[in-house]
Amino acid sequence: MKQMRLAVRFPGADSTTVRGGHRSGGQIDFSSFAHLARTAERGKFDFLFLAGEGPRPREHHGRTHDLGVAGRPEPLTLLGALAAVTDRLGLAATVDATDNEPYELARRLATLDHLSGGRAAWHVVTSPDAPTGEDVRRGGHLDRAERYTRAAEFVATARELWDSWTPEGTPRPFAHTGQHFDISGEFTVPRSPQGHPVVLHSGDSDEGREFAASAADVVLTRHRTLEDGQALYADVKARLAAYGRRPDDLTVMAGVTVVLGDTDAEAQENAAALRRLQVSPRNALPAPEQVRGRDLSPYDPEGPPPGVGPGPEPDLVRGRARTADPLRAADTRRASSEATGLAVRRTVVEATTRQSLVGSPETVATALETFVTAEAADGFVLVPHLTPGGLDDFVDRVVPLLQERGSFRSAYTGTTLRSHLGHAEPVWKG
């Protein structure tokens, strides 16, 4: 059976994450990160994936959004420390190509690759949030198309730097002149164990897929239905030929949340309880406020939906992607709320929480395998609900089933992340 790839994302500060219970730890403590990393390595996962520093914390009426408030460490520095408590697990950091410079970032990634024995990976993102640019020298804000051309040139430049020492360890000068970067000199780090750290990119948009096809080793996607997943998979893989790449050169990994139970019915109950935890009363109101553009704070989140129309100022919650058609979404939600007699909060719970896989360990294992054999994904990035113990059940109950059935590795066969993913070391371009 085709083997799947598995990764875990450290839970971020979003509505997926709930707190409480004995398995919940601090989201900034090293011990939480170490626990999740060790659990993933115990489960023979391909890599651990950290979100970026992220946008300015979301605010709601001058007060920081309840669930958005958690601060996070800077991912590359954190991964340096996590390399100390793991031996085989890949270590992926989300770093913005808009707010950084190729020389510095390529050097930090190459250093991490050396210090971890070939386990470094970089999730390239192009800052979607205007506020981020306000903290760096370059300032201003690049439009979407420009962010992509800068990111593409950034990755290409980083690869030139990673190739600048000979495989024998002799530094050679580099020079790069392009639209966004005009740099030259000598790199301070020899070629690293993986040749180049592994590059990840999110491929939910058309530009994202094209970028991934041209430059990434792993493309990250949202969870979809089997059919939609197959369509995306085929689309992404078909784009590779244009860049002289083979289908296996790009690994497609879908982000999934998993809720387990002893039986499918129990898992459904667990999932329902979890959804209510994910949307607290205070967090229920920003969702309709965002789409209506009105202050709804006088309304009771546990009460019926307020009968007010759209206001003049949509998108009150900063740093969050706008809803494609906010008014339609609002109307749909209100109609649903009125039809079902559900309170605002309950409606928000139903409309905004997504759980991709709910069931017994057998059900979940089978679902994962189905996606891989049907070519809807090569693997999955799990997003646990709890920090940091949210992966424990999956590793203890689902991974052994996958291993028994031969759909996931029982032991690491290589030492580098590239070897886990089955990718060859990039050819040195001297």
Add this chain to the structure above:
Amino acid sequence: MPTTRSLHLAAEIGGPPRYDAASHIALARLAERGTLDFVTFRDSFARPGPDAMAVLARVAPETTRIGLVPTVTTTHTEPFHVSSAVATLDWMSRGRAGWHADVSTTEAEARLFGRRPAAPAPALWQEAGETADVSARLWDGWEDGAGIRGPSTGRDPSTGRDAPHPVDFEGTTFSVKGTTFSVKGPARVPRPPQGRPVTVFDATTGPAARAAARHADVVYVRASSPERAAALRDELRRAAGAHGRDPDGLRVLVALTVDLGDAETAPGPGPESGPPLAGHGTYFRGGPVDLAELVTHWYRAGAVDGFHLTPLTPGRDLERIVNGTVALLQHRGLFRTFYPGGTLREHLGLARPANRYAPRGAGAAS
């Protein structure tokens, strides 16, 4: 004026470029065995070597007490990124982080980034000072305990303490449009365990000394006699006081490159016994006991708060420093034999700074 204050010792573990983790870990552990205040790891874009922040982050979980102070250059890096990385190192090491601010003066380094030409040292040091300033503000941007989610915090969001403070910092160093920096904030990393990780400046040159007096917790000086060291220390303390700082919040360490390689044939102790090494401070050549004599003499004379030692050959010389020099200083009761504290600030006897944004009476030492 001696010896109510403690002696502080630090050592550089960088040396010739090494890219594997094992050698760095071994040296940091050796220094920790000698109960040194902190280890440093030099860094520069101008010569081969790994990223110092990454190296000491890798070392952090392999050590338990010793302070970790990477060199972080401020000329071509973003002040906002500097503050995040140092704060993260403090979290990952549970309060043992510092950073040694340095600048990149050469045209060759400027070309690696292609963003602006090389600038005169005074402007770069002023900018390094501003980077330290904005970092301290960013670290204060979250009140203690804010932004930290865990089972035990149970914070009431209605107090507003969880809301981080923007800093709205405007750098002043470069007047040319597009080259100055500004940081709006707030920080993305919650306030680090030490409140503010320890800031280290090398005050060998005038512009650096001015920035150090304003922003540094630990300052390196270079001196060939205890009298000269005492004069430099007094000057720095006076300048710090003029900026409204408590001079006792400053630790002045004499930077010394040490060669303990050939003790038997050494011409004798004292910094005047060998040629100075360019850029590496005053040069000492002799045996571990001779070095202990020098440290004792200068320290008892009240000239310094301690020493930052750069071993000429780290593997050999650090071992001799720990097993020879430090052991003798401990025997004489001049240096700690164990770490009474857990954080670098505690090793240095520096108070945990109150948060400038906290309501009066709150946010002090926890």
